[in-house]
Every structure is written in C-alpha cells, then in structure tokens.
Amino acid sequence: MDFFVGIKGKDFVLVCSDTSASHSIISIKQDEDKIVPIDSHKVFCIAGEAGDRVNFSEYVIANVKLYALRNGTELNTKSVANYTRGELATALRSSPYHCNLLLAGYDKETGPSLYWLDYLATLNRVNTGGTGYGSYFTLSLFDKMWHPELTLDEAVAMIDAGIAEVKKRLVVAPPHYIIKVIDKDGIRVVKTV
C-alpha cells in the first residue's frame, strides 16, 4: 500500500513517499520515486490503482504544460488542483480513476499550498494530509506537532516521527522513504530514509 504524507510549513511544503514498487506479493523495486513533478514548483503524490496512477498523472501534467505553452503563463497551484478535481469528477460516473492524490505547490504570489484529493473527486486544501494506511498513524501525530510558523527542520522532524510510528505499528510497513521539499527555489530532495 502506498504511503504519502504532506506538511505545509511557513514558506514551503514537505512531502514524503515510500519508495517501494510491488506487484501482489513480489517487490519489484525499493527505490521508486513516486513524487512526480508537474512543473518547476508543483508535485503530485498519487496512490492507488497501478495503471490509473501513471495514466492520470501524465494526462494532467500534459494538459498543464499545454496551458503554459498556449497562454505564455503557468497555472497556479489552486488552478491545477481544481482542474484535476474536475477531471476526476467527469470520469467518475463512466470510467473512474481510482487514485488518491496530494498536490503540493509553491506560488510566488500566494506561497505554499497543499491539496488533498481522493478518487471520488473530493478536494480540500489542508495543512497536513496523507493517503494510505500510513496516514492513519501519522495524521493525529501531525495534529499535535503542527503550527502555522513551522520551519523546515521542524517539519522534517515531524515526518521522521511519523515514519518511525508507521514502522513500529503497521504490519506491512514500507522499508524506504523519500522526502522532498517545494519552496521558492523549486523542488529538491531533502533526504531518503
């Protein structure tokens, strides 16, 4: 089961994903980067049905790029979030995409934002969010530790605590994780665990 969490800080968004790719009982690889860049300052973390994840993310990313090419200007995070939700909603009653997503982005004018979407085309703007079994263990932990002026070090500490909890209490906890930050300078890897 995919593990994704996101934390919005003062002027950044931190996202963490596990890095295992498996097919039923077989582990295919343990170093799969599932945090996908949409453009220089936005990422998708998509969990769910194998084919739908990649198909849907590539479809949205292509359309975001098309908009930028056509109009000479990039979409902001809110627009991408609402557009993605719209696509999920349109497909819902015919051939739904079975994906849960986190969208993390940084806009020059409005700063960092984190959006949580699910396969029923729910959209919420959140300070902390997660998908999968792992999120059951980490969200209440984040509730206790989050505050509006969160620094990068505090956020990394939160994620470390979350990962530790998951490893301790989840029967099939993924062994390896990657943590990325999105801020005014773009997307970069903070660390791998």
Add this chain to the structure above:
Amino acid sequence: MAESQYSFSLTTFSPSGKLVQIEYALNAVAAGATSLGISATDGVVIATEKKLPSALVDETTVQKIMTITPSIGVVYSGMGPDFRVLVRRARKTAQAYYQMYKEHIPVAQLVRETAAVMQEFTQTGGVRPFGVSLMMAGYDDNGPQLYQIDPSGSYFAWKASAIGKNMTNAKAFLEKRYSDEVGIEDAVHTALLTLKEGFEGQLSGSNIEVGVIGPDRSFKVLTEAEVNDYLQEVE
C-alpha cells in the same frame, strides 16, 4: 459561384488575395456608431454613442456596453444583434474557464477565444462573418488592458483607439491627447471629449454610454447621472 446545392463559404479568396466578405463586414462596422477605449495607468474606460433611430425609443432599455465577467466589459461598433451573440459566447467561455480552474479568465485569453469564434465564421460553409468590431476592456493580474477584435478574428491591444463612423478623426484626436501617465479620471474626460468631436448635437448621459474598470477590478457601466457629472467637469 454559390450554387444552392453547395454551401460554399462566403469568404473565398478574390484574385487579389482579399476576403471580400470581411472587407464588407468592416464596412458594416465603419457605418456603425463610434466607440472608443482608453487604457490608463490604473484602469480602462470604454465609451460609445447611443444614437437611437427615433426619439420614441425607450433608451433606458438599450444597452451597448455589456459585462462579460465582473472584471471584463465590452463595447462594439456595427450590428447590434451580432454583438449580442458574441457576448453570449464570451460569457459562456468565461464561466467554463471559471468552472475548470476556479479562477477568473485572464483578459488576453478571453480575447483570444472570442477572436477564434469570429475567425471560425470566416472559414465555415453557410455562415457570414460577424458585422461588429469589439472593444474589450479588462483588469487582471497583468494590469489594465484594452483590446480591439475585428470581424476577421484579428485582435490588437491598444493604449487608446476608436472604431466606427468617426474613427479616423477620433484616433487622430486620441493620438494628440494620449499620454502614458494618464489616470482613469483623466481618461474618462478624454473619452468624452473625443466623443464630443464627432457628435451631432449635445452630449448627455442619455445619448452616450461609458464603462469603467479600475484597480478594484470591477467593471461598471456608469449611470446617466454619473455620465452627466463627468460631462459637467469637461464643459
């Protein structure tokens, strides 16, 4: 050339490389009442003559300047009914954009989409080009903007321009008067003076229409009383 069994496009090229129907459409525009627009540092103003065919027409029901979105307004010269069709389409385009992105459509994009519609009608069978030129005024993250869209589908961004009957004189007047530092209040005065140049009779709030958008990004058509106030300042 147009046999009844075939629905040729009316806009087929002439030997000299012109599309004659578009030329004629531009003539329809040039016969229409004068409209103009001025882009200022902190907003845009558009204005038009509201010349009615008879004194018996109830002028309070005639609206030549229309709002497309809360931050984009438009005025025309040419055929009124054609204008109303384009306004409907533009409003729908703007709402579809909002529904998709939950953000208001940028001015330049609405202009492009509307121009694309007008171009379609120059390359489709069984239709004729729109007999209007539009002046679209809006305020978005790129600041105040003014665009002209022609029946051919070509569009231009202007600092100040005029279309319709008196456009040559009006444009010459605007060229002399326009400056890059002009604010919205001065722009309204200049617009009224420009209209006055070619106007037969006395300007008043009931025979012209003025639309303004400022930094509040809210397009407003001025009331008759407001127009009269501005006219008094200009006299």
